[in-house]
Each structure stands twice: as structure tokens, then as C-alpha cells.
Amino acid sequence: xxxxxxxxxxxxxxxxxxxxxxxxxxxxxxxxxxxxxxxxxxxxxxxxxxxxxxxxxxxxxxxxxxxxxxxxxxxxxxxxxxxxxxxxxxxxxxxxxxxxxxxxxxxxxxxxxxxxxxxxxxxxxxxxxxxxxxxxxxxxxxxxxxxxxxxxxxxxxxxxxxxxxxxxxxxxxxxxxxxxxxxxx
Amino acid sequence: xxxxxxxxxxxxxxxxxxxxxxxxxxxxxxxxxxxxxxxxxxxxxxxxxxxxxxxxxxxxxxxxxxxxxxxxxxxxxxxxxxxxxxxxxxxxxxxxxxxxxxxxxxxxxxxxxxxxxxxxxxxxxxxxxxxxxxxxxxxxxxxxxxxxxxxxxxxxxxxxxxxxxxxx
Numbered sequence: 001x002x003x004x005x006x007x008x009x010x011x012x013x014x015x016x017x018x019x020x021x022x023x024x025x026x027x028x029x030x031x032x033x034x035x036x037x038x039x040x041x042x043x044x045x046x047x048x049x050x051x052x053x054x055x056x057x058x059x060x061x062x063x064x065x066x067x068x069x070x071x072x073x074x075x076x077x078x079x080x081x082x083x084x085x086x087x088x089x090x091x092x093x094x095x096x097x098x099x100x101x102x103x104x105x106x107x108x109x110x111x112x113x114x115x116x117x118x119x120x121x122x123x124x125x126x127x128x129x130x131x132x133x134x135x136x137x138x139x140x141x142x143x144x145x146x147x148x149x150x151x152x153x154x155x156x157x158x159x160x161x162x163x164x165x166x167x168x169x170x171x172x173x174x175x176x177x178x179x180x181x182x183x184x185x
Numbered sequence: 186x187x188x189x190x191x192x193x194x195x196x197x198x199x200x201x202x203x204x205x206x207x208x209x210x211x212x213x214x215x216x217x218x219x220x221x222x223x224x225x226x227x228x229x230x231x232x233x234x235x236x237x238x239x240x241x242x243x244x245x246x247x248x249x250x251x252x253x254x255x256x257x258x259x260x261x262x263x264x265x266x267x268x269x270x271x272x273x274x275x276x277x278x279x280x281x282x283x284x285x286x287x288x289x290x291x292x293x294x295x296x297x298x299x300x301x302x303x304x305x306x307x308x309x310x311x312x313x314x315x316x317x318x319x320x321x322x323x324x325x326x327x328x329x330x331x332x333x334x335x336x337x338x339x340x341x342x343x344x345x346x347x348x349x350x351x352x353x
Binding site for chain 1: 264265277278281282285304305306307308310
């Protein structure tokens, strides 16, 4: 009959384990795992923000590891992230493709983005202009800035939501990039 | 302390936990049920009143399509606000997702195809009501499991009490 005295303690321990997972402050419940990880990166062919006559397409990047960064001039956090992107681009490790998200579907975003890049500097190898917001839906974007890492076979291997920092870049991106670049095309 | 009272107290604790969990589970599923019902929710306050995004492009010509449109957009979560459906949210992204649903309906896509389009991009979380499939059985079954567990404990306590002398 003694084991029955232990039941409340067992229940208590169960709750402790549950809460340790559920209330972990490092776990952001608003951050969703991307179903895109491990899947082929959605293709896009959009006009270049800076040269509207030019088409930016990720099909051309097949065979190399690249980063896709979704941003917009309306996005405050993107401005916070910008210096980090500039520093990363100075390392010349991977091309960074920008997708400029025109949230209101207006063309005004293109002019603002152009000014943004002129004033703050341009970390991108090219910036695609997603005026109608279809490409960002295909990529499962819901909050800019979002940054994706694509491997040589064209698969998305990592996604980071919220502004990049050098710490995140060094800890999360660089090891994955090194591994992806080592593995054959 | 007699062993009888001690047993009754741990059983009472177990019963309370089972009932509490059962209620939460039931509330969760009924919540999902209402979001699925397709009625326009006027009770969401300022956002609901201000949204009007539902009909920004006018009603769909076909009444049956409009009904499906409303049901589907109410069953899809707006990922920016996360507790609102894309029908109720006036965030730009919700508008883009409504446009996607509308276009797919006009292109004669099935409801399943539309939900699959969304879950392929945004994950299962985009649906308020998880589909009934092996990996979600526990979610859907939890209220019933809790209910069974609770009734079992109630019956056991009742049987025990039946054997107790009325007056000690």
C-alpha cells in the first residue's frame, strides 16, 4: 500500500518536467519551425530593385551555397539588422540575395528600398522586388526579417527569424555554410 | 489517520487533475470547432470591425464558393497575430493569404488542396483545427481519455463509499 503515498510526488515530478519544457524562457512560442527545411527552395524570378530591367532568379544560383534575406523598408527590425548584414557581406563567404517585401503591393517600396541601400549601404549581391507578395508566401515568410540558408543542391537547410546578429551568424550560419560548402555539388 | 481517508484524498487529487485536464481539452476542441463554423465573428472587437478585408474584393460570384471562402479563411490562422484567423485579421499578409484562397477557389481547387498549400508553406500551425490523423490522435482523443479516467475514478470512489459504514 506504500506506493500509493508516492503517487502525488510522481504527479508533482511529472508537472515539474512539463513546466521545465513549457515555461523554458529560451523557447519562443511565436517562432514556428519552417516546413521548408530540407525541401527545395521555392524558385522565384523577380525584377531587381535597383535595375528594374534585370531579373533576379535563384535558379541561377544552383550549385552554390547562398543566403536569402527577406526585408522591407517598413520593417524597423530590418534597420536594426542592416549593419550586421553589411559586416557579413564584407566577409565574402556567400552571396546574400535580398527579397524586398512590398507589404502594401505598392511600387513606392522600390524607391524607398533604393534610397535605403544608397544611404545605409548595400550588403546584397542582388535584391529581388516582391511587389505582389507571392514569393514571400511561397517561402513561408510571416515576419521580416527572415533569413534562409540554401545549400548547393538548392535545398533550404536553415531558417532564422528576427534580426541577425554576429553571434547568430557565427554560431548558427558559419558552421552550416562550411559543412554545405564541403559537401559536393 | 486511517488508510481509507488517505486513499480517498489521493484519489480526489487524481480526480481533480483528470477533470481539469479534461475541461481544458474539451475547451480547446470546441474552440477549434467554432473557428471552423464559418460565421463572421463580430465579437472580435476593434480588429474585427475594422478588418472588412474579407470583402475587400467584393463577394465571390458563386454563393457556394463564398461559403467555402468564409469557412476556409476562418479556419486558417494569421501567423502575424496568431490568435486571429486570416478572415478576421487586417494585417497585409492575411490579405495576401485571403487573395490566395480566393484565387485557388476560382481555379476550382479543392479545400484539401488549399489547406495543403498553406501547411506546405507555413506548417500545421496555420490550421486552427488540426486534421484528424495518426499523429494528432492524442490531441483529439485527450478529452475522451480524461473523461474515461475521471469516470473510472468516480465509480471507484463511489463503490468504496458504498462499503463504508454510514456512521462512524
